[in-house]
Amino acid sequence: MKIIACVDENLGLMFHHRRQSQDRIVRERIKTITKKLYMNQYSYQLYQDLFDEAIVDEKFMDIAKDNDYCLIENVSIDCKDIDEVILFYWNREYPADFYLNIDLNQFVIVSQEEFAGSSHDLITQVIYRKE
DSSP states (O other): OOOEEOOEEEEEEEEETTOOOOHHHHHHHHHHHHEEEEOOOHHHHHTTTOOOOEEOOOTTHOOOOOOOOOSSSSSSOGGOOOEEEEEEESSOOOOOOOOOOOGGGEEEEEEEEEOOOOSOOOOEEEEEEEE
């Protein structure tokens, strides 16, 4: 399984039950990565205009298969079934009270790219794969 998430420098995802940030260009980049994306209803509210083939289910991590992409925003995850992690770093430290619970030491960086977003001057996309 492959996961996609947008995080701050400390892997923060949310603050007071809201995503820390959102970015139109990041959303478009995610669309170029996959046409089919698994997510929950919370995420679907932001991504529904981009994904005709969204699989929306509160237990999306349980139904996703090996090569499927899952969008992580407000859920804890189990690393054992994850082969690839795609993170979009906001390159800032935001207040956070919910974090991506993954040990990135289990993965190696295979790709890293910086770009300007619509809400941030600098966003870094990093792709990690399991060793």
